[in-house]
Structure formats: structure tokens, C-alpha cells
Amino acid sequence: MASQPLQSVPAEQTPAQHEQSLEDAARRDAEGQAYFDKVMADDSRIEPRDWMPPAYRKTLVRQISQHAHSEIIGMQPEANWISRAPSLKRKAILMAKVQDEAGHGLYLYSAAETLGQPRDQMMQDLMDGKAKYSSIFNYPARTWADMGAIGWMVDGAAIANQVPLCRASYGPYGRAMVRVCKEESFHQRQGFEILLELSHGTPEQKQMAQEAVNRWYAPALMMFGPPDQDSPNSQQSMAWNIKRFGNDELRARFVGMMMEQVKVLELTLPDKDIRFNEETKKWEHGPLDWDEFHEVLSGRGPCNAQRLERRREAHENGAWVREAAVAYADKQSRKQAQKEFAA
Amino acid sequence: MSTTPETAVPAEETAGHGDISVGVPGAGAEFGAGSGDAAASATRITPGNALRPEDIALAVSRGTAKPSDDAAEYALRLGDDALILAQRLGHWISRGPELEEDIALGNIALDQLGHARSFLSYAGGAYAKDGKPGKTEDDLAYFRREPEFRSVEIFEQPNGDFAVTIARQFVVSYYQYELYRRLTESTDATLAGIAAKAVKEVDYHRDHSAQWVLRLALGTDESREKMIHAFQVIWPYVDELFRDDELTARLAGTGAAVEPSSLRADFDRLTGEVLAEAELDVPQVKAAPGGGRRGLHSEHLGYLLAEMQVLAREYPGATW
Amino acid sequence: MNDSTAPAAAPAPHTAGNVWPLWEVFVRSSRGLSHVHAGSLHAPDAVMALRNARDLYTRRNEGVSIWVVPADAIASSDPDSKGAFFESPQGKDYRHATYYTKSEGVKHL
Numbered sequence: 001m002a003s004q005p006l007q008s009v010p011a012e013q014t015p016a017q018h019e020q021s022l023e024d025a026a027r028r029d030a031e032g033q034a035y036f037d038k039v040m041a042d043d044s045r046i047e048p049r050d051w052m053p054p055a056y057r058k059t060l061v062r063q064i065s066q067h068a069h070s071e072i073i074g075m076q077p078e079a080n081w082i083s084r085a086p087s088l089k090r091k092a093i094l095m096a097k098v099q100d101e102a103g104h105g106l107y108l109y110s111a112a113e114t115l116g117q118p119r120d121q122m123m124q125d126l127m128d129g130k131a132k133y134s135s136i137f138n139y140p141a142r143t144w145a146d147m148g149a150i151g152w153m154v155d156g157a158a159i160a161n162q163v164p165l166c167r168a169s170y171g172p173y174g175r176a177m178v179r180v181c182k183e184e185s186f187h188q189r190q191g192f193e194i195l196l197e198l199s200h201g202t203p204e205q206k207q208m209a210q211e212a213v214n215r216w217y218a219p220a221l222m223m224f225g226p227p228d229q230d231s232p233n234s235q236q237s238m239a240w241n242i243k244r245f246g247n248d249e250l251r252a253r254f255v256g257m258m259m260e261q262v263k264v265l266e267l268t269l270p271d272k273d274i275r276f277n278e279e280t281k282k283w284e285h286g287p288l289d290w291d292e293f294h295e296v297l298s299g300r301g302p303c304n305a306q307r308l309e310r311r312r313e314a315h316e317n318g319a320w321v322r323e324a325a326v327a328y329a330d331k332q333s334r335k336q337a338q339k340e341f342a343a
Numbered sequence: 344m345s346t347t348p349e350t351a352v353p354a355e356e357t358a359g360h361g362d363i364s365v366g367v368p369g370a371g372a373e374f375g376a377g378s379g380d381a382a383a384s385a386t387r388i389t390p391g392n393a394l395r396p397e398d399i400a401l402a403v404s405r406g407t408a409k410p411s412d413d414a415a416e417y418a419l420r421l422g423d424d425a426l427i428l429a430q431r432l433g434h435w436i437s438r439g440p441e442l443e444e445d446i447a448l449g450n451i452a453l454d455q456l457g458h459a460r461s462f463l464s465y466a467g468g469a470y471a472k473d474g475k476p477g478k479t480e481d482d483l484a485y486f487r488r489e490p491e492f493r494s495v496e497i498f499e500q501p502n503g504d505f506a507v508t509i510a511r512q513f514v515v516s517y518y519q520y521e522l523y524r525r526l527t528e529s530t531d532a533t534l535a536g537i538a539a540k541a542v543k544e545v546d547y548h549r550d551h552s553a554q555w556v557l558r559l560a561l562g563t564d565e566s567r568e569k570m571i572h573a574f575q576v577i578w579p580y581v582d583e584l585f586r587d588d589e590l591t592a593r594l595a596g597t598g599a600a601v602e603p604s605s606l607r608a609d610f611d612r613l614t615g616e617v618l619a620e621a622e623l624d625v626p627q628v629k630a631a632p633g634g635g636r637r638g639l640h641s642e643h644l645g646y647l648l649a650e651m652q653v654l655a656r657e658y659p660g661a662t663w
Numbered sequence: 664m665n666d667s668t669a670p671a672a673a674p675a676p677h678t679a680g681n682v683w684p685l686w687e688v689f690v691r692s693s694r695g696l697s698h699v700h701a702g703s704l705h706a707p708d709a710v711m712a713l714r715n716a717r718d719l720y721t722r723r724n725e726g727v728s729i730w731v732v733p734a735d736a737i738a739s740s741d742p743d744s745k746g747a748f749f750e751s752p753q754g755k756d757y758r759h760a761t762y763y764t765k766s767e768g769v770k771h772l
């Protein structure tokens with residue numbers, strides 16, 4: 001890749017040739033940077049084989065793979081209720097929803113692969129606990145109402161985050177997000193409808209719904225990431241047209257949407273401080289416990305160990321299957337080659 | 344679910360409300376080669392039009408589809424088979440050997456669940472008698488006790504490892520294909536309609552399982568051993584699928600259904616072809632007596648139902 | 664979503680033997696239209712790649728036909744030679760009907 005400067009003097013080069021190739025590399029980098037800057041200024045797109053600053057590539061790999069991991073780990077709290085869904089219709093919806101999340105993980109891993117990062121490496125990093133994923137999926141889905149709260153608030157927050165990402169400057173990421181956002185369109189609605197059913201159901205059902213909303217509210221707001229002033233990466237991502245809006249901006253919008261929607265649900269948000277600030281024209285919310293956020297993110301949440309163990313288990317239990325398929329493919333292509341040779 | 348004007352979110356950013364705008368003009372075509380031909384999009388999505396469980400339930404509640412007692416009992420059998428299988432397969436979502444396989448098994452589970460819902464909705468129509476309403480798919484799925492389930496034992500067999508799941512899939516999909524293929528000509532229009540949708544889906548399930556039987560049987564020594572073992576585990580339950588009884592005899596008499604035994608020759612021939620290609624022998628095992636059609640199940644079903652029904656039974660009469 | 668390049672990095676050693684290669688998926692959304700790139704996936708061979716593509720990329724009726732291509736079988740133009748490759752057609756207006764203004768207004772032309 002043009003972005004990697006030459007490291008050592010290849011044996012067949014004279015010192016003068018080596019000088020020359022260093023110069024060439026520097027010139028390519030300078031040209032590349034100029035082209036990259038123009039793409040950013042024009043709000044155009046970078047494609048996989050374009051020159052890109054190493055830090056841009058690194059940021060993308062990190063962000064896209066974290067996003068992919070979140071989709072995959074995020075399957076677990078909901079998969080937990082597939083077997084117990086209280087009606088066959090809800091069972092079908094939930095299965096399709098969790099299945100979609102697997103698809104989202106796949107689209108995103110593919111986007112990250114265009115940057116030279118193989119999927120199995122990303123998966124390994126996840127299982128080794130080296131990679132991060134959205135901390136919200138480390139909370140347990142305690143009741144059926146959590147399926148509603150997750151769909152409405154967690155998918156809702158994810159969508160609010162993801163829609164601007166459809167215009168991310170890295171082409172494959174933006175395209176993956178377009179597909180994801182199209183599929184997400186039913187996730188939030190089905191969650192909302194679960195809560196609506198519950199809140200209009202028996203008193204116990206309504207209470208179940210309210211408790212789920214109470215539990216998922218703060219973690220959902222924290223999905224937008226730390227406040228902008230504590231989020232140094234955020235600034236750079238905006239300069240690179242990866243992110244389009246700051247964390248606080250997106251969070252405030254989300255709070256505004258929730259406030260409207262929660263009325264339809266006839267439930268409340270567990271935050272007395274929510275208000276619309278007439279001066280700034282922005283929604284404001286109460287303080288969030290960022291210490292807890294960092295605790296959970298760093299591995300000390302209620303389900304961190306369980307989530308990773310489950311992923312490892314699936315991966316390890318599947319190893320012999322993946323191996324068998326590779327071995328079969330090899331045998332088949334050898335057979336094919338022999339046939340062609342004989343013909 | 345509309346955004347308040349105060350939030351001042353640009354129109355294309357109001358996310359997450361049904362028909363999501365993705366903020367990219369002509370985004371549907373973005374996957375394309377930049378042809379600007381939105382119609383060529385590989386992301387254009389449609390619900391399609393097929394016979395859905397909801398359509399059957401509606402026809403039943405309107406009385407435009409009304410099963411005979413025999414047809415209802417038969418639909419209950421097929422519905423239970425598919426439901427129990429869907430319940431088993433759903434467990435694989437998030438546990439597959441590779442992410443792509445999570446999705447494949449998820450699709451199969453959803454197909455089976457769809458068939459179950461259609462058959463059960465139809466079966467429920469028979470309970471509408473003397474002014475009483477019929478039963479819904481959920482009444483039947485969640486509020487019957489184990490002895491009232493009519494599924495045969497192979498469907499409730501545990502997932503085991505991936506090979507066992509594939510062995511079970513292989514048997515049931517070849518069986519269901521032969522069955523639904525014939526039921527498309529049922530004199531019972533609703534059974535024929537459900538079968539016409541199901542047979543195409545089950546055709547794919549056959550292919551899926553056959554592909555995996557080949558790969559596991561001919562892949563590595565380890566996978567071959569596991570595949571052989573899996574067939575040993577599953578094959579005792581094959582015979583029960585093809586057993587005739589008084590109900591099937593009566594239904595075969597009216598052309599509403601076929602005798603299960605009449606499917607056996609095709610089943611043996613087609614599964615035999617795949618097994619031969621996989622260099623596997625048809626397992627020589629003793630058949631289990633089975634009794635699922637009479638409500639006599641293996642020990643596994645009770646646990647499956649306990650898990651499936653727990654929430655619905657905690658809140659009887661609730662809607663979800 | 665893999666845009667034609669095979670990942671440059673070599674597979675990590677721990678993965679030998681059970682890593683499925685990458686495939687690019689092209690979907691025809693309805694008869695009469697071209698196949699367009701839908702994304703990518705992993706599969707052990709072409710047979711399974713087609714099936715995985717069906718399961719992953721056509722769950723919502725997105726397609727009536729699918730192609731899969733091994734990602735490393737795709738050759739692509741070099742982004743560094745954008746100029747040499749794509750400059751030539753610029754400015755050759757006479758290839759376009761709009762260049763011919765004198766005939767404007769003449770019917771059926």
C-alpha cells in the first residue's frame with residue numbers, strides 16, 4: 001500500500017537508488033495527502049485502494065470493527081428471549097431481528113476487511129478481550145419488556161447514530177450503513193410496539209414496561225459516547241467526515257425524540273431534568289453516570305464475561321465445522337483439477 | 344413518532360421511524376456501479392406477496408376457511424412438527440459455527456415457524472363450535488400440555504452438535520418436502536395453500552442440509568466421525584414419520600392428505616442418493632416405537648415446552 | 664462491501680485450516696436489470712457462497728439472481744493512475760448528443 005513508507009534498504013538497491021525510492025514514496029504520500037484533503041474538502045468519498053493517512057485507516061478499522069462487534073454481541077441479550085417469546089408472532093419478529101443483527105455484523109466486518117483487516121483477526125481480538133464493543137450489551141435482558149426497551153431505545157439510539165454514518169467519507173462504511181439503516185427500520189418499531197402492548201395491558205405488564213424503560217434509559221443515552229469535551233477521537237472523526245455530528249448533539253436530539261414517543265407509550269423517562277432549552281433550542285437531560293460507563297466498558301459490567309464466553313464457545317464449537325468445509329472444498333477442487341488433467 | 348420541530352433535525356436525519364431516510368440521495372443505488380439507476384439497487388426491499396399465517400387466521404375467523412375435525416387434527420400434527428423444530432433451530436441464532444450459518448439456520452427456523460403458525464391457525468378453526476370462538480395459534484402453542492402435542496419425536500430431539508442438527512434437518516426436510524409436494528394437491532384448499540408456500544421453502548432446507556451432510560461426511564476425519572455418529576443418534580426416529588393411522592387413512596380416503604407410508608420410497612431414494620455421494624451407509628439402527636401422534640413424547644419435549652410456554656403462562660389472558 | 668481489493672494482510676497463523684475465503688456478491692434485483700454489487704461474505708466454496716449470499720443478501724426480496732466471485736479474482740484499475748485511465752473521455756463532448764446544437768428543434772432527431 002502506498003501509505004506504508006519503505007522501511008529497509010532492499011539488497012538489490014544501491015544507496016542512490018534507495019534515496020530515490022524514499023523520495024518517490026515521500027512524493028506519493030504528499031500527492032496522496034493532497035488528493036485525500038481535496039476529497040475531504042469536496043465531501044466526496046474515499047474508496048479502499050485510495051491513498052489514505054495511516055491514522056485515518058486505523059481509526060476506521062477501530063470504529064468499524066467495534067461497530068461490528070457490537071452487532072454480534074448485541075444479538076445475545078435478545079437471543080436470550082427467542083425461546084420464551086410470549087406469542088408466535090413475537091417469536092418470529094424477534095428471530096428475524098436478531099438474525100438481522102448478525103447480518104449487520106457481517107456487512108460491517110466486510111467494510112473493515114476492505115481496509116486490510118481480516119475478519120478472523122477481528123473476531124480473535126474480540127474473543128481475546130482486546131476489542132471494545134458497545135457497553136450497553138453488557139447489561140442483562142431481565143424481562144420480556146426488555147425486548148421492547150432494547151428495540152425502542154437501543155436500536156433507536158443506534159439508528160440516530162447510524163443514519164449520519166451513511167454519509168461517512170469511507171465509501172464501504174457508508175454503503176454498509178445504508179443497508180443496515182434500511183433493515184433497522186423495523187427494529188425500533190417492533191420494540192416500540194412491544195412496549196405499547198405492555199403499557200396497554202395488565203397493570204403488571206405496564207409495570208414491567210416501565211421498569212425496562214427505567215433500566216435501559218441511561219445506558220441508551222450513553223451509547224452516543226462520552227461528552228464531546230471528553231471525546232478527543234470524536235473531533236478528528238468529524239474532521240475526516242466519518243462522524244457528522246458530535247456525541248452531545250446526537251444525544252440531545254435523541255432525548256427530544258424519546259420525550260415525544262414516551263407520551264404515546266403512556267410511560268415516563270426516569271429523568272426529572274429533561275427539558276427543552278429555549279435559548280439553545282436543544283434538549284437537555286440529567287447527569288449520566290460516566291464512571292459506570294467506563295467500568296462496564298473496561299470489562300466490569302454485569303454480563304461482560306458471559307457475553308465473551310458465549311462468543312468464544314460458539315467460535316470454538318464451530319471450528320471443526322469450518323475446518324470440514326475447507327477440507328471438503330480443497331478435495332473438490334483437487335478432484336476437479338484431476339478431471340481436467342485427465343480430459 | 345415524528346420529531347418535534349424544535350429539535351431542528353434536518354428532514355433527512357429524522358431517523359428510526361419506519362421508512363428510514365438514510366440521508367444519501369439515491370442511496371439505494373449506492374451499491375451499484377454508480378449507474379444512478381436506482382431500480383438496479385441490490386438493496387431494494389419488498390415484503391413480497393405470499394400466503395401468510397395472518398391470512399389463514401383471518402380466513403378462519405371469518406369462517407371462509409373451516410377445517411373438518413379430521414383436517415384440524417392433521418393440521419395440528421404438522422403445525423406441532425414445525426413449531427417444535429422452529430423452537431429447536433432458534434437456539435442456533437448467535438451460536439452457529441460461523442456467522443453466515445447463524446443466518447442460514449435463522450432463515451430455516453423462520454420458515455418452519457411460519458408453517459407452524461399457518462397450520463395451527465387453521466387447526467384452531469375447528470374449535471369454533473356452538474357459539475364458542477376458535478382457538479388461536481397462541482392458544483394452541485402456549486396453553487396445551489405435553490400430552491396434547493401431536494409432533495413426532497424426531498422434531499424434539501436436542502440440537503446436539505452441528506452434525507446432529509444437520510442430521511435431523513436432513514431427515515425432516517426430505518420428509519417434509521415429499522409430504523408438502525403431495526399436499527399441494529389436497530382436496531382441502533387451505534392445506535393445499537399452506538403446502539404450496541411451504542414446499543418451496545422446504546426444498547431449500549433439503550439443499551442446505553444435503554450440502555452440509557456432504558461437507559461433514561467428506562471433510563475431515565473428525566467431521567466424518569461426528570456425522571456418522573449424528574445419523575446414529577437421529578435415525579431411530581425416522582420410522583415414526585412414515586407411520587399410517589386411522590386419521591391418515593380417512594384423510595387419504597377423501598384426498599385431503601396422503602398416507603405417510605406412501606412417502607417412504609421417495610424419501611429412501613433421495614436421501615439414499617445423498618448418503619451415497621457422502622460415502623455413508625444408511626444407518627442400521629433399531630427404530631424407536633414413537634408415539635408423538637398420540638401425545639406420547641420423548642423426555643425432551645417437556646423441557647422444551649416449559650421454556651417456550653413459561654412467560655405466556657405467567658400472564659394468562661394477556662396480550663403481547 | 665468489499666470494493667474489489669483483496670485484503671493486503673496475510674492471514675494470521677492461528678487461523679490456518681478453518682478460515683473461509685472472502686467472496687463478492689452481485690444481485691440482480693429484478694429481471695431486465697444488471698447484477699450490482701451487494702456486498703461480501705465468507706464461504707468455504709462457491710456452492711456455499713451462493714447459498715450464504717441468498718440467505719444474507721436476499722432476505723427481503725432484494726434479488727432474483729445472484730453471482731458470487733472470489734474476492735481475489737477481481738482485478739481492478741489502479742487508483743494511482745486515475746489520470747491515465749479516466750482523463751481521456753473528459754472534453755470529448757462530441758460523443759454526446761447535446762454537442763449537436765444546430766439540429767435542435769428538428770423533430771424525431
Ligand SMILES: [Fe+2]
Pocket residue numbers: 071100101104180184
Ligand atoms: Fe443492527
Ligand SMILES: [Fe+2]
Pocket residue numbers: 101155184187
Ligand atoms: Fe437493530
Ligand SMILES: [Fe+2]
Pocket residue numbers: 071104158162
Ligand atoms: Fe447497529
